[in-house]
Amino acid sequence: MQSLTLLLTVVLFTATLADDSCGFNHPIYGVIDLASLGLRDGRARFQDVSPASGLDYLYSFNPCYSFREETCQNVAVCQISPDRRFSFELARQGSSSWSLDTSYRPTLNYTSGSKTVLITMVCSSADEDSLEVLGETRSNYYTMQLRSRCACWNGCGSRSSPFTTKLTSRVTTKPTTTRPSIYYNSCRYHDSRYGSIDLSTIGNTNGKSVFKDVNSLYPNAYLWSYNPCYSFSEHQCNNVAGCQIDKTNHISYPIGYQNFVYWLNMNATSGLNPTIVYPITTSNRLLKVELICDRTSSANHHLQVVGETAVGEYYMRLTSPCACWNGCKERPSRPSFDWNVWTIIGIVGSVVFLLVVIMMTCLFCSKPKRQRFYTVMSEKTPILKY
Incomplete structure (x- = not known):
């Protein structure tokens, strides 16, 4: 039984889908849908991105739909020199396939002749989508990372016309009419x-x-x-x-x-x-x-x-x-306080100082006043002489 489970796990992790650069439908994890990211007007969604290594060439990428830039025509990925005198086609949308990397992250793979482009999906909750270009990590081998909510499993909604893909492994799934939330x-x-x-x-x-x-x-x-x-x-x-x-x-x-x-x-x-x-x-x-x-x-x-x-x-x-599924309920939202030692000492010191001030004030207020006696002299009062 353990061997069967291990075999099933390996098969599912190595299952790849081909023929559609817009979406990846995995039998266990769900769907990656990039259709809403790509531009449909012939431009690249991510244009002239500099690699993290600081090398000279710039890279452009448009998910799902082909674009044009310089001499790159109807491509998925294009490499451009800084002076824009040269541009090179790295990939086309029709040459795509999907796989899971060693960390089980979905990866969009393009092959064009001797060139290979790998774009790893990085699930992100940030409002702005971004492309990180690692560059040519070895000869004719280019790697990138796409950070987006659409790079999450079931992160973005499906297109009006659902994509169709074929599994290159023998894992098959029954089509579903509704997508779970x-x-x-x-x-x-x-x-x-x-x-x-x-x-x-x-x-x-x-x-x-x-x-x-x-x-x-x-x-x-x-x-x-x-x-x-x-x-x-x-x-x-x-x-x-x-x-x-x-x-x-x-x-x-x-x-x-x-x-x-x-x-x-x-x-x-x-x-x-x-x-x-x-x-x-x-x-x-x-x-x-x-x-x-x-x-x-x-x-x-x-x-x-x-x-x-x-x-x-x-x-x-x-x-x-x-x-467990439905094992625990969500923690109720409430403010949390993390008071360190110095905060506590400061609060105690302030309270003690306030008490001392109050006591001193009360002490001065409660001190008895000196009584003074006044003698009222009348002209009719005789003055005794001895």
């Missing part, structure tokens, strides 16, 4: 078919990790901290989801951020445990937390740290009733 963030995943998984009641809201300095299953020189839902800070790790701490050198490393979180294995009927992925796109690190449903306890949450399973990839298992 799906939305998620770092705290909660909701699917109208199954309900919600909500971790907001587990995580600390005071900037500290609920699972702090946990040892891994396999003894090593590191400790691990993790906080579901909310960012925390520890040592050199600032505003992170997970942190790796070196016991010997007292150095810490961020291993995941809450910002670009995405969820895997969210089909409740697949038999696979849901998994949250916290990527760090700037350092190619990511933290995966497998959620293991346990309804036997309403209070205990247990974190098991496996450690670094591959270069830059870290794995944990969170066992909790909140890891």
